[in-house]
Amino acid sequence: xxxxxxxxxxxxxxxxxxxxxxxxxxxxxxxxxxxxxxxxxxxxxxxxxxxxxxxxxxxxxxxxxxxxxxxxxxxxxxxxxxxxxxxxxxxxxxxxxxxxxxxxxxxxxxxxxxxxxxxxxxxxxxxxxxxxxxxxxxxxxxxxxxxxxxxxxxxxxxxxxxxxxxxxxxxxxxxxxxxxxxxxxxxxxxxxxxxxxxxxxxxxxxxxxxxxxxxxxxxxxxxxxxxxxxxxxxxxxxxxxxxxxxxxxxxxxxxxxxxxxxxxxxxxxxxxxxxxxxxxxxxxxxxxxxxxxxxxxxxxxxxxxxxxxxxxxxxxxxxxxxxxxxxxxxxxxxxxxxxxxxxxxxxxxxxxxxxxxxxxxxxxxxxxxxxxxxxxxxxxxxxxxxxxxxxxxxxxxxxxxxxxxxxxxxxxxxxxxxxxxxxx
Amino acid sequence: xxxxxxxxxxxxxxxxxxxxxxxxxxxxxxxxxxxxxxxxxxxxxxxxxxxxxxxxxxxxxxxxxxxxxxxxxxxxxxxxxxxxxxxxxxxxxxxxxxxxxxxxxxxxxxxxxxxxxxxxxxxxxxxxxxxxxxxxxxxxxxxxxxxxxxxxxxxxxxxxxxxxxxxxxxxxxxxxxxxxxxxxxxxxxxxxxxxxxxxxxxxxxxxxxxxxxxxxxxxxxxxxxxxxxxxxxxxxxxxxxxxxxxxxxxxxxxxxxxxxxxxxxxxxxxxxxxxxxxxxxxxxxxxxxxxxxxxxxxxxxxxxxxxxxxxxxxxxxxxxxxxxxxxxxxxxxxxxxxxxxxxxxxxxxxxxxxxxxxxxxxxxxxxxxxxxxxxxxxxxxxxxxxxxxxxxxxxxxxxxxxxxxxxxxxxxxxxxxxxxxxxx
Numbered sequence: 001x002x003x004x005x006x007x008x009x010x011x012x013x014x015x016x017x018x019x020x021x022x023x024x025x026x027x028x029x030x031x032x033x034x035x036x037x038x039x040x041x042x043x044x045x046x047x048x049x050x051x052x053x054x055x056x057x058x059x060x061x062x063x064x065x066x067x068x069x070x071x072x073x074x075x076x077x078x079x080x081x082x083x084x085x086x087x088x089x090x091x092x093x094x095x096x097x098x099x100x101x102x103x104x105x106x107x108x109x110x111x112x113x114x115x116x117x118x119x120x121x122x123x124x125x126x127x128x129x130x131x132x133x134x135x136x137x138x139x140x141x142x143x144x145x146x147x148x149x150x151x152x153x154x155x156x157x158x159x160x161x162x163x164x165x166x167x168x169x170x171x172x173x174x175x176x177x178x179x180x181x182x183x184x185x186x187x188x189x190x191x192x193x194x195x196x197x198x199x200x201x202x203x204x205x206x207x208x209x210x211x212x213x214x215x216x217x218x219x220x221x222x223x224x225x226x227x228x229x230x231x232x233x234x235x236x237x238x239x240x241x242x243x244x245x246x247x248x249x250x251x252x253x254x255x256x257x258x259x260x261x262x263x264x265x266x267x268x269x270x271x272x273x274x275x276x277x278x279x280x281x282x283x284x285x286x287x288x289x290x291x292x293x294x295x296x297x298x299x300x301x302x303x304x305x306x307x308x309x310x311x312x313x314x315x316x317x318x319x320x321x322x323x324x325x326x327x328x329x330x331x332x333x334x335x336x337x338x339x340x341x342x343x344x345x346x347x348x349x350x351x352x353x354x355x356x357x358x359x360x361x362x363x364x365x366x367x368x369x370x371x372x373x374x375x376x377x378x379x380x381x382x383x384x385x386x387x388x389x390x391x392x393x394x395x396x397x398x399x400x401x402x403x404x405x406x407x408x409x410x411x412x413x414x415x416x417x418x419x420x421x422x423x424x
Numbered sequence: 425x426x427x428x429x430x431x432x433x434x435x436x437x438x439x440x441x442x443x444x445x446x447x448x449x450x451x452x453x454x455x456x457x458x459x460x461x462x463x464x465x466x467x468x469x470x471x472x473x474x475x476x477x478x479x480x481x482x483x484x485x486x487x488x489x490x491x492x493x494x495x496x497x498x499x500x501x502x503x504x505x506x507x508x509x510x511x512x513x514x515x516x517x518x519x520x521x522x523x524x525x526x527x528x529x530x531x532x533x534x535x536x537x538x539x540x541x542x543x544x545x546x547x548x549x550x551x552x553x554x555x556x557x558x559x560x561x562x563x564x565x566x567x568x569x570x571x572x573x574x575x576x577x578x579x580x581x582x583x584x585x586x587x588x589x590x591x592x593x594x595x596x597x598x599x600x601x602x603x604x605x606x607x608x609x610x611x612x613x614x615x616x617x618x619x620x621x622x623x624x625x626x627x628x629x630x631x632x633x634x635x636x637x638x639x640x641x642x643x644x645x646x647x648x649x650x651x652x653x654x655x656x657x658x659x660x661x662x663x664x665x666x667x668x669x670x671x672x673x674x675x676x677x678x679x680x681x682x683x684x685x686x687x688x689x690x691x692x693x694x695x696x697x698x699x700x701x702x703x704x705x706x707x708x709x710x711x712x713x714x715x716x717x718x719x720x721x722x723x724x725x726x727x728x729x730x731x732x733x734x735x736x737x738x739x740x741x742x743x744x745x746x747x748x749x750x751x752x753x754x755x756x757x758x759x760x761x762x763x764x765x766x767x768x769x770x771x772x773x774x775x776x777x778x779x780x781x782x783x784x785x786x787x788x789x790x791x792x793x794x795x796x797x798x799x800x801x802x803x804x805x806x807x808x809x810x811x812x813x814x815x816x817x818x819x820x821x822x823x824x825x826x827x828x829x830x831x832x833x834x835x836x837x838x839x840x841x842x843x844x845x846x847x848x
Binding site: 068069070071072073101102103104105106107136137138139140242243244245246247324325326327330331333334336339340341343344345346347348349350351352353354355356358368370371372373411412413415416417419420421 | 492493494495496497525526527528529530531560561562563666667668669670671748749750751754755757758760763764765767768769770771772773774775776777778779780782792794795796797835836837839840841843844845
């Protein structure tokens with residue numbers, strides 16, 4: 001069921017139907033030592049829903065972050081980048097409904113005012129405040145709306161409430177995205193809790209990839225940054241919805257260090273971090289996959305595996321060329337194993353490829369080999385496989401050992417409706 | 425009105441409605457000395473329509489060509505590339521319905537057999553035959569279907585018949601594309617006649633950009649190649665429908681030299697060629713624009729002008745990033761001057777850009793300046809402008825003197841239908 005809501009001078013297309021690809025088992029997230037959460041409806045843009053999240057972080061919390069590569073980043077992205085140098089965080093403020101992007105000087109003063117209100121509410125320094133905004137771009141964000149609201153949230157903040165937090169940061173998302181892992185660090189049990197919002201890699205107007213990951217492990221900012229940087233390569237950076245990159249993409253990680261008895265770690269290469277690193281990546285991978293599962297208008301989760309490339313980098317480029325091809329994506333929406341379009345996308349990637357060595361499979365059924373149709377494949381079997389909600393396209397180039405994997409979704413009429421019909 | 429036709433094991437979505445962006449004045453193309461045309465319905469794939477074009481070229485005709493950059497080109501592209509070295513042409517055979525791409529060894533033997541049949545029919549050498557195919561990829565092309573057909577066409581070939589020729593090469597095109605120019609070369613009047621098929625840059629399954637340009641000017645193959653190479657930069661290479669690149673894109677130019685009294689030209693830099701070069705580019709530009717006007721599902725022709733970039737190359741990359749952005753294209757389909765998405769596309773291009781110097785106009789109305797919304801623009805005026813069938817997006821970067829222009833179209837639900845619903 002869809003509805004239109006009137007907001008400002010835009011009509012916004014909102015789908016109230018949850019993506020058919022939403023995870024069926026949503027984990028419970030336990031409270032995490034050192035983190036207290038609270039949400040409120042501040043009326044930034046949406047009516048009748050929460051749109052502000054405050055996360056209070058205990059003293060000693062370290063922070064790391066990775067951001068959009070856009071040359072036109074939002075004001076909150078610039079704020080976080082600057083504050084990351086200090087490596088310490090005491091509060092995170094996230095609002096949905098307005099991205100505070102392309103808002104010029106007003107944008108910068110708006111982040112400064114939000115941070116000032118938050119620092120007063122949290123009782124900390126300006127440099128310990130982190131900000132993220134998602135929603136419409138180009139509209140000034142009235143930071144005075146946070147007046148009073150953040151004081152109230154700081155008062156109410158409590159352990160737990162992760163699902164509510166994940167809901168408050170949604171825009172065109174159809175379900176809240178959370179993930180959790182617990183793992184041993186030394187002899188201590190530490191927890192990693194994360195949330196994300198996506199709906200695209202993304203639509204800067206109504207969506208933006210934001211993700212926040214928290215752990216009670218005691219990690220210096222430098223170690224956390226190294227974990228985050230290496231962790232995103234094969235998770236968030238290997239997901240694309242429409243090839244569009246937001247001005248606001250933000251992934252922040254916070255380590256409170258409040259887990260009892262955990263050893264202090266000073267280097268990312270410390271062998272005691274092995275299990276933690278694996279669990280941390282699993283949380284990132286889980287959240288990233290949920291972003292693909294909630295791609296705007298998505299009806300199919302698409303996994304693209306390229307192997308036999310001359311390098312991993314080359315495999316990534318070819319996989320992304322396939323993942324971003326409107327023709328491949330519409331064919332999948334139409335449940336057609338259109339390997340001709342996959343050949344096209346391989347060919348246009350500009351990477352080494354030999355047509356006559358290519359083979360292509362859909363959900364494990366090889367449809368093309370040695371540069372031509374595989375004469376042995378069974379059309380009925382492939383047709384049945386294409387009706388599955390998850391489609392795996394595997395391309396074997398036969399040139400070298402480079403391998404990579406990316407996730408995307410199909411391109412449906414609903415994507416066009418969400419992104420074209422939002423205005424009367 | 426749409427209909428589905430059953431063909432092979434695919435159902436193909438065909439729109440019988442002509443694009444609302446089709447040119448209203450279709451020029452008459454006069455016969456061109458040295459060129460005779462004929463078309464036939466050979467039943468390659470479609471029923472009840474012509475699908476083969478034979479162009480016979482008088483002795484002395486030179487040839488030049490530019491092709492797809494795909495690493496997985498079709499068999500006819502490989503054939504033409506090899507034959508171009510001789511610089512001479514006596515016949516062009518084009519078929520629609522089957523692209524003879526990704527057909528392995530069968531594809532190569534199929535082009536060889538087609539050329540053999542054509543050479544016998546035209547009474548010339550194999551090296552003087554040029555081939556192009558467009559349509560489904562991965563299906564073997566049965567070249568024996570040309571047996572008899574090409575003999576008949578060689579017998580029937582006559583001056584004129586340009587519209588019929590342009591129709592025979594169509595796939596998902598909704599109108600045939602022709603352009604013509606006459607110009608003085610020395611004291612002689614020479615003519616340039618061209619045709620194209622498109623519907624995408626692009627869809628290798630059902631579309632592929634093919635274009636053939638003929639002139640009676642006496643130009644050596646090297647001169648023709650130089651004209652073609654410099655001519656495509658700002659015409660065919662500045663058009664994108666969906667960013668997907670065909671395995672078969674082919675643009676061939678033929679110079680019969682049959683114009684009476686024209687001076688022999690031996691260098692592309694000959695000043696006598698100035699007017700001809702301009703007219704030649706105008707024909708290419710006209711055909712390229714028609715390809716954008718017939719983009720699959722297109723309802724808006726979109727011209728993107730980027731100026732103030734650090735170089736023309738940088739301006740081109742930014743313009744292409746905007747032109748290929750699904751979010752920009754869906755917003756235009758929705759008649760929204762969504763400059764926030766234009767900022768996003770500028771930002772993701774990876775080229776130098778300073779958010780706070782950016783200004784953006786839609787159809788001459790400035791909506792953003794100095795990195796923020798232009799406070800003086802009139803919403804009602806912009807809304808009215810967005811209802812026009814042609815939308816110009818102008819982005820001024822304010823950094824340097826680099827300027828470029830590309831053409832594209834909007835992204836509609838019909839694009840998804842054409843490319844996703846073709847199969848039951």
